[in-house]
Amino acid sequence: MGALIAFAVVTLAVLPAAALEGKAVVLQGLDKVTARVSRLEAPIGATIRFGNLEIVPRACERTPPEEPPESTVYLDITEVRPGEAPVDLFHGWMFASSPALNGLEHPVYDVWVLECQVLAAETPSQQ
Secondary structure (H helix, E strand, O other), rough: OHHHHHHHHHHHOOOOOOEEEEEEEEEEEEOOOOOOEEEEEEEOOOOOOEEEEEEEEEEEEEEEOOOOOOEEEEEEEEEEEOOOOEEEEEEEEEOOOOOOOOOOOOOOOOEEEEEEOOOOOOOOOOO
């Protein structure tokens, strides 16, 4: 019985902690023509406009504080030009620690993840 408990304790100690679900994202965008760098912030599900791009963060996760920092964001990116049909450019996960791993490939714009924001739990007001 003691060996079983020791095995369970060791097994639980090596399991990674669950990722924290984020409520908002912070992205950075680069307009390669003007060299303009912009910080883009939005809650999950909101549309961000950057040049001709419409960016919609669908989900984000962040590692817990006891693990190495990593933010991942699922993005839908569409190019919208007046008088033309929208063009889907990107649908997928981007990683803050490895922006080149799965990034937007576009001749004018670069977009990458800075962080997934996890809002602190609200504390009850003191009376």
